[in-house]
Every structure is written in C-alpha cells, then in structure tokens.
Amino acid sequence: DTPFVGNDNRQSVSTIVDYLCRSGEPPVYLDIPHVNHNSGERQESYIVAMETAGFKPAVIEAARDYTWDFERIGYEQTEKMLEAGTLPGRTILCANDRLAFGVMAAAYSRGLKVGRRPDCDLRVAAHDDHPLSRYTCPALTTMAQDFTAMAGRSVEILLALLDEADPPKQGMARTVKLGATLVMRQSA
Template sequence: MAKKTYRSMDDFASACGVSRPTLSKYFDDPTLIKDVTRKRIEAALKKSNFEPNLFARHLNRKRTKNIGIIVPTMSDPFYVQVVSLIELKLRAKGFWPVQLSSHTRPELEEEAVRTLLSLKVAGVIVAPLGSGSRRSALERLTDAIPVVCFDNPASADLPFVGNDNSQSVAEIVQYLCRSGEPPIFLDVPHLTENAGERQDSYRAAMIKEGHSPLVIDCDAPPSWEFERLGYEQMRRILAKNGLPGKTLLCANDRFAFGAMAAAFASGLKIGRTETCDVRIAGHDDHPLSRYACPSLTTMAQNASEIAANAVELLLGGIEDREADRKVAVNKVILEATLVMRDSA
C-alpha cells in the first residue's frame, strides 16, 4: 500500500489532527508533548513518507540548531578524527554540524566564515590557520556568535582546547635521552603556535637533561605539505653532511613520515635496536603512525577529550549568550601520552 505524501508541515499537521507549533515541538524533542499526541504523530509518520526539512526550519529561527566546524584541511587524518568525534557529540546533543575546510588558504577560511554566518549557525568550533588567518574574518565571526578554537588558539580572548606541548615534548625528550642518544629536533614551518611551543619545550627539556639542544630548521617555503617537507629536508641533510646524530625528533608525525621515507630511500635502517642506523620519533599520534614501517614512536594527543571539551565549551557559550551572561574564556590544555613503537 502506497504511503501518503504531504507537501508541507501544515498539511501533515492537519492530517495528524495537531497544530503546526505542536508538530514543530515534536520534531525538536518528542518528550515535550503529551504521550497521546506523540503516538498520534508517530502513527501518521508510519503511514506516510513525510520528512520535515529540518535545515530550512532551523534557518527560520532566531537561533538555529546548526553548529559550524572549520579546519585547515580534511586531508589530514588528525583533523578528520577530531571532527568526526565532534560531529557525533553534537548530534547526540541535538545539533546539526556543518563542516567546512579552508584548504589551508586564508581566502577560503574567510569564505567559510561568511558562509556559516549566512547560515545563522548557533556557534562555531574552529582550528584556525594560525599565522595565515585573516584576523578581520575571525573577529567578525566572534563578534556575532560563540566560537571555540582547538589545536591552535586564534586569540587569547577565545575559549581554546589544545595539547600541552610543554609536557608532551619534554616527556618524549626524556624518553629518548634515557633510551639512547639525545635527539636532534627537526622543526617544521611555524604556521601555528604549536610549532614554536614544541621547539621551545625541546630546548628546555634538553638543557634540563644536561644536553645541548640542536634544532634543524626547515629551510623550505612554508607549506602544510608536511610529508613532502620532511622528505625533502631529510634528503638535503643526508646529501650535504649526513646526519649530525642517530636520534631525530620531528615536530609532528607527518614530517616524520617524510623523514622516514627519505632515510629508507637512502639505505638507512630505522629503529631502536643496535643494528639500526637512526631512531626517528614524532608527535601527535597521527592515525597512520602505528601503520608506518617501522611503526612510529610518538606522543598521542587526546583526540576524544579535545572533541568533548570543545563541544562542552561551545554549548556553554551558547547558553551564556542566550541568558545574556558574559561568555567565559576557558582554556583546556590536555596532556599527551607517550606511545613507544619500533622507530625509536
């Protein structure tokens, strides 16, 4: 038997024998209406193919149930991992995530801001580009709605969830010093504050361990293509004077992947045994780190807690703004966990 078709919410409300506001309340939260009314609506739904246009309904409200998410790139599995967790937590709270990527380009980050404002999202969770961000675009966003940053703080005046780089880099430096030759630090372009914090932490940890820090800056134009940069940097080092030591700590896992590939291509054996030529470690616990060859020793960022805290801070900010309260500028800094694998 063919199911009935209804062209609008008004038509379906009439068929159910309820008012349009009651039907809207049902789609917002079925527990808000009487059991007998809810059962009447649900019986009608089973006999029809009616599906409300929730997105359009949200746009007609002063405040929608849509939440924007902006990240530099969706080709990085770390961002994919965190955004997936954020999405699930927002859905569980009754919100609709709207995901956009700036593709590491300032003009597209600015365009993403305009798009989310036009959609009247209730708030935004953003991983800013950092030094490449256009300050005016983010200021326009924060003037209009609650914003929470993760991975990289856009401003001291915004709520932020991120990694404790001082703790994480110090811990892996201590491990590498205890287990073998002290590490040399292979840096990445300072596109975000994370890069500077990690280098500073490396220097402090090495001095504390009684060793002289040795930082090799990335001598290529700034880029988010960290694997390529790591590969090319390692090739240049090996071609010029060779490695200045047998232990390398890379500023992030993606750079480490490139360095490992270049070392392998040059005939070097990577690993922590005495027969190996070089130890290589990274930072972040990129989702592919455990599947590298050899598997990569690294510091694991707490992706689940980053997502949970970002959502909690944002929804709290939305409630504060609705109640005309001052939005608290909370910062959640999370410790990372050492993951010892075969590379170092």
C-alpha cells in the same frame, strides 16, 4: 578572549625528549614551517626539555617553504643532510608525524635502517599519533593527543557560551591544554 582547547606541548615534548634521552642518544629536533602555534611551542619546549636534562639542544630549522606539505619537507631536508653528511645526530625528533614520514622515507631510500634496535642507523620519533603512524615501517614512536577529551572540553565550553540563561562562569578557563600519551613503537 577566544576560548582554546588543545595539546599541552610542554608536557608532551618533555615526555618524549625524556624517553629518547633515557633510551639512547639525545634527539635533534627537526622543525616544521611555523604555520600554526604548535610548531613554535614544540620547538621552544624541546629546547627547555633538553636544557633541563643537561643536554645541548640541536634544532634543524624549518625549511623556508611555508606549506603544509610536511612529508615532502621532511624527505627533502633529510635527503640534503644525508647527501652532505651534515645530519647532526642519530636520533631525530620531528615536530609532527607527517614530517617523520618524510624522514623515514629518505632514510629508506638511502638504505638506512630506522628503529630502536642496536643494528639500526637512526631513531625517529614525532608528535600527534597520526592514524598512519602505526602503519609506517617501522611503526612510529609518537605522542598521542587526546582528541576525544579535546572535543569533549570544546563542546562543554561552547555549550556554556551558548547558554543565554546561564552565562559562562567567571572561573571558566578560556585556555585548556590537555596532556598527551607516549606511544612507544619500533622507530625509537
């Protein structure tokens, strides 16, 4: 019964999957350890979006390392797949931007070019629009969550709950999910 304000993962993952499928090879999905609700929702949303688009989903399961060290996880998983020649595609959709930072670093260490140009080896995209995403090389294509709107709705709900003179309206949504915006940069 606790109110929740967050990202609409179905909308955002569907948007970026659609973009990646229309602009090149369909993406494989690199998951993170399921340390919060977003990871499971995003993986499920990826599968639905790929099937809706007529493609077979390809999920690279999360490492068994249940930490928040996503950059290291992305680097190590990508390094292992590149070493073994088992990377299942040239377009990688990462569960979050921090995971993508590790993927891009592993690609760089192998001399692979990341980007959307024809001379590039991999395309990498992600989710969250982390403040560093615009500064990676190349800059990371991602989905930007509307943190300002999330904060505003959270405050509205909190103030309504605290207002003893006017109890929350029966119709007030307990769960609010807000859409995200595609930020196209050079990585995909």
